[in-house]
Each structure stands twice: as C-alpha cells, then as structure tokens.
Amino acid sequence: MAGFTALSLGSAWSRVAGLMDEAAQNFVRTSFSSVVRDNWDMAIGLMDSAGRQFAQSSRSVPSFVGTMPVTLGHMLARIPRESLRPGDVLISNDGYLGTGHLNDITTIRPIFREGRIAAWIGGTFHSTDIGGAPSVDARDAWEEGLTIPIARILKGGIENEDVIAFLEANLRQPDETLGDIRALFAVYEQAESRLFRIVAEEGIADIDALAAEIFARSERSMRQAIAAAPDGEVTDQVTSDGFEHPVTIRLRLAVKGDALTLDFTGTDPQIARPVNSPLNFSRAYSHYAVKCAFDPETPNNDGCFRPISLIAPEGSIVNPRRPAPVWGRHLTGHYLPILVLAALGKLIPDRVIAECGSPLWNCYFTGEQADGRRYVRMFFMNGGHGALPMRDGPACLSFPSNVATQPVEQFENAVPMLLTEKRLIPDSGGAGRMRGGLSQRLTFEATGPKPVTVTYRHERVQHPPRGILGGLAGRAGRDLLNGTPVAAKARVTLAPGDRITFETPGGGGLGPPAERDADALARDIAEGYVTDATVYRA
Numbered sequence: 001m002a003g004f005t006a007l008s009l010g011s012a013w014s015r016v017a018g019l020m021d022e023a024a025q026n027f028v029r030t031s032f033s034s035v036v037r038d039n040w041d042m043a044i045g046l047m048d049s050a051g052r053q054f055a056q057s058s059r060s061v062p063s064f065v066g067t068m069p070v071t072l073g074h075m076l077a078r079i080p081r082e083s084l085r086p087g088d089v090l091i092s093n094d095g096y097l098g099t100g101h102l103n104d105i106t107t108i109r110p111i112f113r114e115g116r117i118a119a120w121i122g123g124t125f126h127s128t129d130i131g132g133a134p135s136v137d138a139r140d141a142w143e144e145g146l147t148i149p150i151a152r153i154l155k156g157g158i159e160n161e162d163v164i165a166f167l168e169a170n171l172r173q174p175d176e177t178l179g180d181i182r183a184l185f186a187v188y189e190q191a192e193s194r195l196f197r198i199v200a201e202e203g204i205a206d207i208d209a210l211a212a213e214i215f216a217r218s219e220r221s222m223r224q225a226i227a228a229a230p231d232g233e234v235t236d237q238v239t240s241d242g243f244e245h246p247v248t249i250r251l252r253l254a255v256k257g258d259a260l261t262l263d264f265t266g267t268d269p270q271i272a273r274p275v276n277s278p279l280n281f282s283r284a285y286s287h288y289a290v291k292c293a294f295d296p297e298t299p300n301n302d303g304c305f306r307p308i309s310l311i312a313p314e315g316s317i318v319n320p321r322r323p324a325p326v327w328g329r330h331l332t333g334h335y336l337p338i339l340v341l342a343a344l345g346k347l348i349p350d351r352v353i354a355e356c357g358s359p360l361w362n363c364y365f366t367g368e369q370a371d372g373r374r375y376v377r378m379f380f381m382n383g384g385h386g387a388l389p390m391r392d393g394p395a396c397l398s399f400p401s402n403v404a405t406q407p408v409e410q411f412e413n414a415v416p417m418l419l420t421e422k423r424l425i426p427d428s429g430g431a432g433r434m435r436g437g438l439s440q441r442l443t444f445e446a447t448g449p450k451p452v453t454v455t456y457r458h459e460r461v462q463h464p465p466r467g468i469l470g471g472l473a474g475r476a477g478r479d480l481l482n483g484t485p486v487a488a489k490a491r492v493t494l495a496p497g498d499r500i501t502f503e504t505p506g507g508g509g510l511g512p513p514a515e516r517d518a519d520a521l522a523r524d525i526a527e528g529y530v531t532d533a534t535v536y537r538a
Contacts, residue, residue: 003205004213012202012210016055017299019198020044023191024057027123030186032179034414035378038406041126044187046195047072048211049117052302055214062400063099063333064106064124065300066284071098071106072120078150086112087157089185092150093130095141096322100281100329102130102145107153107181109188111195118207121191123184127177128364129376131170134327136457136489138274141323146170154185172374215303223258223307225294229348231255236343238335238355241462241488243273247317249335253343262286262340263311270317274325274457277333282318283310285400289337293344293351328457328489330401334359337400338386338465345468350389353399354430354508355465357383357439357474360401361504363456365415370449377415379444380405384429384437384474384507386465392520393437393507395424416448425475425503426528431535432471432509433516438529439475439504446494454492460505461488471509472535478503 004012024044031037043064045056051072056065074097075090089109095101108122132145141147146167153163168174195207204210233254240247250266270276287305298304312319317332338355345352362380369375380403385393408419421443430436446452456479464476479486480501486492494500513536524530 003209008202009213012198012204013214015198015202016046016195017058019191019194020046020055020057022194023187024059026190027183027187030183031125032176032183033128034406034410035126035128036180038410039380039403041403043068043124045122047120047122048208049119050208051076051120052211052215054211054301056300059402061402062288063281063284064104066287067099067280068106068108068122068124069302070280072108072122075108075150079152081110081117084110084117085156087154088152089154089188090150091148091153091163091181093148094150095326095329096278097150098280099124100278100333101326102147103127103327105148105177105181107184111192113196113207119195121188123187125180125184127180128378129172129177131172134455136274136328136455136491138325138327139272141325144274144325144327153181172376214301218298218301218303219306221298222295222304226255226260226307227258229255229294231257232347234343234346236339236346238339238342239463240275240332240335241459242275243271243489246462247271247275247332249318249332249339251339251343253340255347259307259309260290261309261311264316264318265311265313267313267316267318269315270320270324272325274327275317275329275331276320276324276326277318277329278326279312279319281329281333282312282336285333285336286310286340288400289340292337293341293348331359331457331459334400342466342468349469352468353388354386354393354432354436354468354471354510355474356386356393356399356507357437357460357465357477357505358398358400359459360398360403361458361477361502363454363502365417365452365454367416367448367452368450369416375415377411379411381440381442381502381504383460383465383477383504384439386507387430387432387434387436387467387471387510389434389510392435393429395429395438396440396504397437415452416446416450417452418445418447419443420445420499421501424529425506426531428475428506429529430465430467430472430474430507430509431513431516432467433511433513434471434509435516435524435529436465436467436471436474436507436509439477439506441501441503443499443501445499446496449496451496452494454494454500456490456502458488458502465505465508467508468510470512472513474506474508477505
C-alpha cells in the first residue's frame with residue numbers, strides 16, 4: 001500500500017508488537033492469580049476496526065490469540081458497535097464463542113479516535129475457578145460452571161454492578177478473578193494512550209492502513225512458503241485415550257499451489273464427556289501448526305491464515321454441537337497441531353517434529369486451609385518434546401501449549417501440599433537418530449490437617465507419542481495414588497499424608513535409532529538419560 005516503505009512499516013510494526021509485549025508484562029505484574037502471574041496463561045491482542053488481529057504479545061497462548069477475533073465478532077452480533085462508547089469493555093467466557101471452555105475469560109475494549117472505533121484491544125486469561133463443579137464426568141456444558149453471557153462489564157469506564165455481582169456470587173475466589181479482570185482494564189487504558197503516541201510519532205493517519213499492509217505482506221509470505229512445498233494430498237490419523245473407548249481424529253491435508261486445506265472429515269463424533277474441542281479452538285491450533293511449519297518468523301496476524309481452509313464436520317469431536325461438555329477441550333485440541341505436522345511430514349519431512357508429550361498435563365487442587373480459607377490452585381506439568389530434524393527433543397517441554405511452569409516454592413506456599421519428587425524419567429524419550437525429550441515424575445504429598453481434592457485429566461497413557469521417519473514412540477504417561485496406578489481422568493481425595501504421583505509422557509524419536517551418533521549416545525548414557533542402549537544397536 002502506498003505510504004509505507006519497508007523501513008517505516010518495520011518501525012511501526014515493531015513498535016506496536018513491542019507495545020503488546022509491554023501490555024502483557026503489565027498484566028502479569030498487576031494480576032492477582034498465579035495462573036497469570038506464574039504460568040502466563042493469557043494473551044493480549046490488538047485488532048483493526050473490523051476486528052481482525054494484527055498484533056499480539058509474543059508470549060500469548062496460541063489458542064487465545066487465535067480465537068479472540070472470533071469472540072469479538074460474536075460480541076458485536078449481540079451488542080452493536082454503534083451502541084458502544086469510549087470506556088466500554090465487553091466480556092464473555094462462553095466456550096463455544098471463545099477459547100473452547102468456561103475457564104478462559106475474554107474482555108475487549110474499543111479504541112476510539114476522532115469519534116469512531118479505530119481499533120480494538122483485548123485480553124484473555126485462564127481463571128482457575130469458574131464456579132460450578134468442573135468434573136471429568138460432566139455430561140453437558142451446564143455442569144461445567146458459570147457462563148458469562150456477552151455483556152458490558154464497563155460502561156463508559158464505570159463498572160457494571162450487575163455483572164460484578166453475579167461474578168462475586170458464583171466464584172469461590174472472586175477477588176482473584178475480578179482482580180485479573182481489573183488489571184486488564186488498567187492495561188487497556190495505558191496501551192491505548194501509548195498506541196496513539198506511536199501512531200502520531202510514526203505519522204500514521206489510519207490504523208486500518210497499517211493493519212492492511214501487515215495483512216497483505218503476511219499473506220504473501222505464507223503463500224510463498226506454501227507454494228515452495230510440493231503439491232500433494234496426504235492423510236493421517238491419531239488416536240487419543242478417550243474415556244470408555246479411544247477417540248480417533250482423522251485428517252486429509254492438501255497442498256495445491258499457494259493454498260492449503262485441512263479436512264477433518266471422518267473424525268469420531270462428539271461424546272458426552274468433557275473432551276470435545278469447539279471449532280474456534282480446533283481452528284486456532286490447526287492454523288498454529290501450519291504457521292510453525294511454513295512461516296514461523298512472521299508475527300501472527302489475520303493475513304497469515306488466509307491461505308488456509310479448514311473443514312470440520314459439525315457434531316464431530318473437533319466441532320461439537322452445544323451443549324457438549326468441553327472443559328478438557330485441550331485433550332482433543334492439542335492433538336491437532338501434532339496431527340497436522342505428522343501429515344506434513346509426508347510432504348516436507350525436514351520441517352516437522354515427532355509427537356510430543358501433549359496434550360498438556362495439569363491438575364487442580366482444592367480444599368480448605370487450616371484456618372478455613374478455601375483454595376483452588378492449578379499445577380501444570382509438561383511431557384517430553386518430540387525430536388526435531390536437527391536435534392533431540394527438549395525434556396519436559398510440550399507442544400503446542402506454551403504456558404510456563406509455576407515455581408514449586410510458590411505452589412507450596414499457597415496450598416498445604418509438598419512436592420516431594422520432581423525428576424526426569426530415564427529412557428522416556430523415544431529412540432531415534434534424534435531422541436525424543438525426556439518426561440518427568442512428580443509426587444505431591446498432602447501435608448495439612450484437612451483432605452485435599454485433586455482433579456486431573458491426562459492423555460497419552462494408553463497411546464504414547466509416536467515417533468516419525470523411523471523413530472520410536474516415547475514412554476506412555478502414568479498416574480499413581482500412594483504408589484498404585486489409578487485412572488488418568490479422575491477426581492480423588494487425599495487424606496493427610498497421602499501422595500499422588502504423575503509421570504508425564506516422553507517425546508517421540510525421529511529417524512532410525514541405529515543412525516544415532518555414537519558420541520551422542522555415549523553422552524546420553526553418561527548423563528543417565530538412556531540406561532538401555534540395546535534398541536540403538538539393533
């Protein structure tokens with residue numbers, strides 16, 4: 001577009017991206033919850049006047065930035081943009097309109113310039129408690145907690161007391177969740193003024209013009225990357241552990257010219273268990289995999305994904321009909337990037353990774369402190385990363401989630417639990433020319449005088465991460481209560497002194513094990529990563 005040189009565009013784009021990183025840092029520093037402050041389970045995004053994403057914080061969760069523009073579209077279908085005023089902020093956590101489950105709250109604020117909406121700034125974060133009784137046995141979405149309907153939580157900068165009241169009445173820790181929401185309000189206020197300063201200093205007359213140039217260049221970059229790959233149609237499938245029976249996700253991937261199609265036709269139907277992945281979440285993580293494989297350097301924005309078409313039949317587990325339960329939607333959605341990359345490996349094997357110890361493992365600890373105060377805390381734990389074409393998979397780093405791990409000391413200070421063990425598991429990474437990343441074993445002991453309820457939902461216990469191109473599978477995960485194996489999706493009560501152990505899955509290997517470099521294998525043995533080297537000598 002006329003008016004932007006490469007230099008001027010680069011300067012403006014970098015400054016806007018930096019502003020989003022600054023906004024994210026401000027949110028983390030002022031947040032009330034450990035899941036934002038320590039885990040960075042959040043995102044900040046900037047959209048043009050039409051609601052198309054053109055900048056986001058670099059540590060944003062992929063599903064959050066991938067769904068925020070869709071959420072805004074639903075918000076404007078409910079509350080017309082003509083009725084909005086400066087200082088208004090919209091809110092919702094509807095899983096089918098947002099990130100896929102109720103625990104993620106999205107708020108979005110219009111940015112006015114000269115009396116009209118010039119852009120939108122939004123934030124999404126995970127709220128550990130959302131009321132109700134989220135359960136691995138939930139049979140519909142109503143059992144999973146409080147749905148916040150699309151509403152104005154700020155009107156002209158003033159809090160909507162009705163919205164605040166129903167949040168306070170339904171949450172176990174309203175101060176924590178409302179504290180995070182109010183932290184976003186402050187972030188928006190500061191980011192808006194700084195955006196206007198950037199626009200003025202860069203001589204940008206129209207934010208939409210900047211966004212349009214970013215979209216056009218990003219789309220061109222992605223199309224060029226896809227066009228460089230060979231045309232072809234490939235298929236693959238992955239099987240998850242599921243509940244009473246496994247669930248299979250099927251993919252047909254087609255590259256034709258500078259466009260790519262992802263077709264999930266044939267995938268198993270939705271089930272009456274909380275692992276269904278709403279379309280927004282499925283699309284976001286499918287797009288993310290394509291971005292990683294073809295054009296990882298260009299910052300995410302609407303233009304990057306224009307060459308991608310996605311087909312997901314309604315009623316399938318990757319596009320369920322309401323009110324299918326969705327609390328653990330990542331137990332399906334996190335398989336999609338891995339499946340996309342597995343299919344792409346048949347066309348561009350040098351650009352993909354082996355399967356990782358994903359979906360992400362986590363657990364919820366709830367109960368009462370000795371003084372009667374209630375607590376709800378979540379703990380994330382990663383499996384091993386899949387092997388890469390040029391190096392081994394990192395230990396305890398899963399994909400596609402990028403949430404951070406909470407410091408053990410912070411967790412132990414918040415709940416009456418002691419983490420007695422946190423160590424790597426030898427031989428857990430899949431053997432290959434490049435070895436899969438090792439997984440970890442963690443043991444939690446209840447140390448308080450009152451029982452602790454632990455709710456967890458884990459995958460890769462029955463179906464471990466696959467290797468690729470001749471690499472072997474990683475080690476399957478395992479859950480134990482006082483040393484005895486238990487179901488991978490359950491809610492258990494720990495009496496004082498009880499211990500629960502989680503052994504996350506290891507990453508898959510890449511390439512035939514016999515081709516592993518002898519020095520690399522010797523280092524593995526010396527470090528204790530590998531204790532049984534016979535598979536490498538077959």
